[in-house]
Amino acid sequence: MTGGTFDKEYDELTGRLYFRDTHVPEMLRRGRCRLDVTLETVMMVDSLELDDAARARIVERARASRERAIVVTHGTDTMVQTAAALAAASLAGKTIVLTGAMVPYAFGSSDGLFNLGSALSFVQVLPQGVYVAMNGQHFQWDAVRKNTDTGTFEAI
Amino acid sequence: MTGGTFDKEYDELTGRLYFRDTHVPEMLRRGRCRLDVTLETVMMVDSLELDDAARARIVERARASRERAIVVTHGTDTMVQTAAALAAASLAGKTIVLTGAMVPYAFGSSDGLFNLGSALSFVQVLPQGVYVAMNGQHFQWDAVRKNTDTGTFEAI
Amino acid sequence: MTGGTFDKEYDELTGRLYFRDTHVPEMLRRGRCRLDVTLETVMMVDSLELDDAARARIVERARASRERAIVVTHGTDTMVQTAAALAAASLAGKTIVLTGAMVPYAFGSSDGLFNLGSALSFVQVLPQGVYVAMNGQHFQWDAVRKNTDTGTFEAI
Amino acid sequence: MTGGTFDKEYDELTGRLYFRDTHVPEMLRRGRCRLDVTLETVMMVDSLELDDAARARIVERARASRERAIVVTHGTDTMVQTAAALAAASLAGKTIVLTGAMVPYAFGSSDGLFNLGSALSFVQVLPQGVYVAMNGQHFQWDAVRKNTDTGTFEAI
Numbered sequence: 078m079t080g081g082t083f084d085k086e087y088d089e090l091t092g093r094l095y096f097r098d099t100h101v102p103e104m105l106r107r108g109r110c111r112l113d114v115t116l117e118t119v120m121m122v123d124s125l126e127l128d129d130a131a132r133a134r135i136v137e138r139a140r141a142s143r144e145r146a147i148v149v150t151h152g153t154d155t156m157v158q159t160a161a162a163l164a165a166a167s168l169a170g171k172t173i174v175l176t177g178a179m180v181p182y183a184f185g186s187s188d189g190l191f192n193l194g195s196a197l198s199f200v201q202v203l204p205q206g207v208y209v210a211m212n213g214q215h216f217q218w219d220a221v222r223k224n225t226d227t228g229t230f231e232a233i
Numbered sequence: 234m235t236g237g238t239f240d241k242e243y244d245e246l247t248g249r250l251y252f253r254d255t256h257v258p259e260m261l262r263r264g265r266c267r268l269d270v271t272l273e274t275v276m277m278v279d280s281l282e283l284d285d286a287a288r289a290r291i292v293e294r295a296r297a298s299r300e301r302a303i304v305v306t307h308g309t310d311t312m313v314q315t316a317a318a319l320a321a322a323s324l325a326g327k328t329i330v331l332t333g334a335m336v337p338y339a340f341g342s343s344d345g346l347f348n349l350g351s352a353l354s355f356v357q358v359l360p361q362g363v364y365v366a367m368n369g370q371h372f373q374w375d376a377v378r379k380n381t382d383t384g385t386f387e388a389i
Numbered sequence: 390m391t392g393g394t395f396d397k398e399y400d401e402l403t404g405r406l407y408f409r410d411t412h413v414p415e416m417l418r419r420g421r422c423r424l425d426v427t428l429e430t431v432m433m434v435d436s437l438e439l440d441d442a443a444r445a446r447i448v449e450r451a452r453a454s455r456e457r458a459i460v461v462t463h464g465t466d467t468m469v470q471t472a473a474a475l476a477a478a479s480l481a482g483k484t485i486v487l488t489g490a491m492v493p494y495a496f497g498s499s500d501g502l503f504n505l506g507s508a509l510s511f512v513q514v515l516p517q518g519v520y521v522a523m524n525g526q527h528f529q530w531d532a533v534r535k536n537t538d539t540g541t542f543e544a545i
Numbered sequence: 546m547t548g549g550t551f552d553k554e555y556d557e558l559t560g561r562l563y564f565r566d567t568h569v570p571e572m573l574r575r576g577r578c579r580l581d582v583t584l585e586t587v588m589m590v591d592s593l594e595l596d597d598a599a600r601a602r603i604v605e606r607a608r609a610s611r612e613r614a615i616v617v618t619h620g621t622d623t624m625v626q627t628a629a630a631l632a633a634a635s636l637a638g639k640t641i642v643l644t645g646a647m648v649p650y651a652f653g654s655s656d657g658l659f660n661l662g663s664a665l666s667f668v669q670v671l672p673q674g675v676y677v678a679m680n681g682q683h684f685q686w687d688a689v690r691k692n693t694d695t696g697t698f699e700a701i
Binding site for chain 4: 527
C-alpha cells in the first residue's frame with residue numbers, strides 16, 4: 078500500500094481529506110478474501126506528491142519482496158509512472174498489478190472494493206510483468222494512460 | 234444474473250428478504266467498469282430453489298450467448314452444482330466464471346462488489362472452462378466445495 | 390433496547406435475519422451524540438413475538454429506571470401495544486418515546502439513525518407521557534396506528 | 546439549505562470536496578419522513594465563506610417564509626453566527642433550528658441523518674426562538690459555541 082485516494086479519510090475537525098491507516102485489511106475482510114496475503118504499508122501519500130525518491134522506495138520494496146504476485150495500491154494520478162519505474166527495474170519472475178480508486182473507500186460510492194477484487198484476481202493469473210488494473214480492465218504498463226477528463230484508464 | 238444473495242433486498246413491509254431487480258448495473262457503475270458487458274437476467278431466485286429445469290435454462294442461455302467470456306451471478310448454496318451442469322454441457326471456446334455473495338449487496342458489509350470485480354477479471358484471463366470465483370480465489374468447477382460451516386469456498 | 394428491525398443482522402451462513410448485539414452504541418457514536426445516556430438491553434426480539442410477559446418486563450424496566458426521559462427502541466409491528474402497556478402503568482413524571490426502524494441499521498438504506506435522532510430529541514422536550522416517534526413525527530400513544538400497507542405511522 | 550459539510554460531495558476528477566445538489570430530499574426519503582416540508586436551497590456554500598451579505602440573505606428567506614417551523618442546514622464553523630443573525634432579526638412566531646454535520650452525508654460515517662432527524666423533531670416542539678441542534682442536544686442561539694478541538698457543540 079502506498080496511499081492514494083483509496084485510503085483517504087475525512088478529517089471532521091479540519092474538513093480536509095487525509096491519510097490515517099490503510100483500509101485494505103478491512104476491505105479484505107469485507108471481501109471474505111481467503112488468499113494468503115502479506116500486507117506492507119510502504120508509504121501513505123497522495124500520488125501527486127510522489128517524487129523519484131519515493132518511487133524508488135516502492136521499487137525497492139517490490140524487489141525485496143519474496144512474493145511472486147504483488148498488488149500495489151496507489152493514487153491514480155501517477156500510477157502509470159510508478160508502473161513504468163517498476164517495469165524499468167526488471168523484476169524477473171514477478172507479476173505486479175497496480176490499482177487504486179477514484180473515490181475513497183470511506184465513501185459509500187467508492188470503486189475501491191471492486192478494484193481490489195479485480196487486481197487480486199489479475200495478479201494470480203497474468204504472466205510476469207507490470208500491469209495497471211482499473212475499471213475492470215488490465216493494461217500493460219506501457220499501453221495505458223489515465224484520461225483525466227473522464228477519470229478512467231484507457232489503452233494507448 | 235440468476236439471483237442469489239447478491240441481489241436480495243429487504244422488504245420493509247414484510248421484514249423478509251426478496252428479489253426485485255438485479256443490482257449488477259449499479260455495481261458496474263460504482264466500480265467504474267469500462268468493460269463491454271451485455272447483461273441478461275435469466276432468473277431471480279434463491280439458489281436453494283434452483284431445480285434441474287432452472288439449471289438447464291442457465292446452461293441454455295450460456296450456450297446461446299455469443300460471448301466467449303461469461304460471468305454467472307448465482308446463489309452460493311448450489312453454485313457448484315450449476316458449475317457442474319455448465320461443464321457437462323461442453324461449451325467449447327467459452328470461459329465461464331460463477332460468482333455470488335455471502336451478504337446482499339444492499340447491506341453495507343457485502344462482499345458482492347469485491348466478488349464481481351474478481352469474477353470479471355478472472356473471466357478475461359482464464360482459459361476456456363468453468364470456474365467458481367469466490368473469496369478472491371478461483372477454482373475449477375470440479376475442484377471446489379462450499380464449506381457451510383465457514384461460509385467460504387475451498388479446494389477439494 | 391428491546392430489539393426490532395432496528396437491530397436485525399444478516400446471518401451469512403443461514404441467509405436469515407437475526408439478533409446479535411444492539412447497534413445503538415454505534416449509532417450514538419455516529420451521531421456524535423453528547424447526551425448523558427444510560428443504555429439497557431431489556432431483550433432482543435422481533436416485536437411480533439413479544440407476548441404479555443415480555444411487555445410486562447419492558448414496563449417493569451421503565452418503572453425501575455431512575456431516568457425521567459426514556460427512549461424505547463422497539464419493533465414497529467407491536468410498538469403501539471407496548472406504548473399502551475407503558476401508558477397503563479401510569480409512570481408519573483416520565484416522558485417515554487418509542488421508536489424503531491423499517492429497515493435494519495445494518496442496511497445502507499435504514500431509517501434507524503434518523504429515527505434515533507428524532508426520538509432522543511422529542512424525549513427531551515415533550516411533557517410527561519408516552520409517545521411514538523416515527524417518520525419524523527410524534528404521536529400520543531393512544532392516537533396512532535401503524536399503517537401496514539404503507540409502512541408508516543399515522544394519527545387516528 | 547445553505548450548504549455546509551452536510552452536503553459536500555467528493556469530486557472524483559479533482560479529488561476535492563465540492564457542492565452539487567443538496568442531499569436533504571434523499572435523506573428525508575431514507576428517514577421515511579412524513580412531515581409536510583417545503584424545501585428551499587438558499588445557497589450551497591462552506592460556512593467559512595459565508596459573509597454578511599450571504600447571512601442577510603438567509604435571514605431574509607427565513608423572514609419571507611410562511612412556515613412557523615424552520616430548519617436551517619448550515620456549515621458548523623459559523624452556525625452560531627448565523628443563529629445570532631436570525632435571532633437579531635426578531636422573527637416573531639417562528640421556531641428556527643440550525644443543524645449541520647461534521648462528516649458529509651455522502652460518507653458512510655456521517656452524523657447528518659441523525660442530526661436532521663433531531664432538528665426536525667426539536668423544531669416541532671420548541672417554543673419560538675432560534676436554536677442550534679447538534680450532538681443530540683439543543684441550545685439557545687446565545688448559549689452555545691462550537692468546540693473546535695472536539696468538533697462538538699457545548700453550552701456556554
